[in-house]
Amino acid sequence: MVGAGTEYLYNLLVQLLGRDRMYGLEDPGYSKAERIYTLSGARCLSLPVDEGGIPLEELEPSGCQVLHISPNHQFPTGAVTPISRRQGMLRWAERETGRYIIEDDYDSEFRFTGRPIPTLQSIDRADKVLYVNTFSRTLAPSLRIGYLVLPRTLLKDYESRLGFYSSTVPAIEQYTLALFLEEGHFERHLNRMRVFYRNRRDQVIAAIGRSPLAGRCRVMGEEAGLHFLLQLDTSLEDARLEEAARKKGIRLSFLTQYERVPGRAGAHTLVVSYPGLDGERLEAGLETLAKLLVK
């Protein structure tokens, strides 16, 4: 199913799976999904995330029926769910009818080290996984093209109840994108962008290593995706540091800003979206930040 962005597709997912089910989401996580599920009338609960995503033992007691996860690159922690936990998640879904997993594969295309682990969708044998992805990150956000891959049994249900919907993506964009994929341009573009982003990431991490912040911070989750985490060696509260930096013209994004339940996200940890960072302004910013940490 092709749709005008994943946000639109989230709306359709609730119409397909039902608003009477409990949706479980990652905490810290991508808050738009929860907002949209809630606006669509579904109930949501948030589940904690460790370095491998949502721990299996959280699933059964939570009472959730639809699990919305990003096992290939969790936002914002960057956690990658190991294969054994993926299999455990599938078993959890298989244990009861009406349980489903929405695999939101946002930002999974840019993996710089290590082999990619098979998607849940590719190892699902029981029609339990709904796969969602977008071309916003890999091509351009202004394109507004996302897609949804449904298991066969749900596809039938979709067609009979929601099949009347007109496509939300203009025909000309669909034809252009189809050609772009068919002729191999997308793969080539991804490879080029992977090199570009890896270089940019290396430059930003090197700049941190040369800056007065060096030795007082730790880079994490830099193996994939267009952001990494920067844990700061400080006792300053996130909100106070954020405010102090804002006064100096630096906008900081903290892991804690993405948490629903207080304490679920590590404190003193920046979410660094590196594609836009370069050159002198970065160096000046790092110096300013280092000074703020000393105070």
Place this chain on the structure above:
Amino acid sequence: MVGAGTEYLYNLLVQLLGRDRMYGLEDPGYSKAERIYTLSGARCLSLPVDEGGIPLEELEPSGCQVLHISPNHQFPTGAVTPISRRQGMLRWAERETGRYIIEDDYDSEFRFTGRPIPTLQSIDRADKVLYVNTFSRTLAPSLRIGYLVLPRTLLKDYESRLGFYSSTVPAIEQYTLALFLEEGHFERHLNRMRVFYRNRRDQVIAAIGRSPLAGRCRVMGEEAGLHFLLQLDTSLEDARLEEAARKKGIRLSFLTQYERVPGRAGAHTLVVSYPGLDGERLEAGLETLAKLLVK
């Protein structure tokens, strides 16, 4: 608000106005709106339509809170709501907080005779009317651009609760359309299409007048829009005539196919979408149809 088609906007309307309200729709009417409201979790009821739209005396006892209507060209009856009834509808909405009117202006641009009556939106003084329209009919369905004009008070609510949504329309289409409007091309295009469609309509009506159907049918609702009604002088049931015609390769669309409550739409009345009809195939079709009526 610009969105990827009116269907998408109907989804947003329920999120904005709430799924706990009762939505009243025209019967016979455009069934997709009701399907989408229902899928979005709202309750719907259907209200009868006469030659001026939904009669005022139906509103209060129905218990509906949100009225979804097309006062400028009702689909499929072609009814146009007179100004006095429009004012009555606005008074109904003003009588209670939480009452709203969704003015769906689909297919209103092609008016061939008579002066257009002011839209409800333009005479609304109490922030009660939400105006919806699309460029599907006037430019191309494959464009996927619809829009929603909210009253100021609802716009605030929209921005605070739904403002986080990304636009569903690609940037390039929005810029192109904006230029097309700004430079007057849209007005010129509409004028050209109005002449084109009026000629086409006249040709189709003339062909009916020359055919063996002449004198055994009545053209209605031809003043506006891209379809008219053709009341047939027959006692054959619609379903039987439709089946007999289908066997001869003619697809007929009856007014009764758009009714929710049996008896609300006049029987023996075809909904004729004329833009695609021309030439010899039309003449042959009219002859076949006339023969079927005799049987």
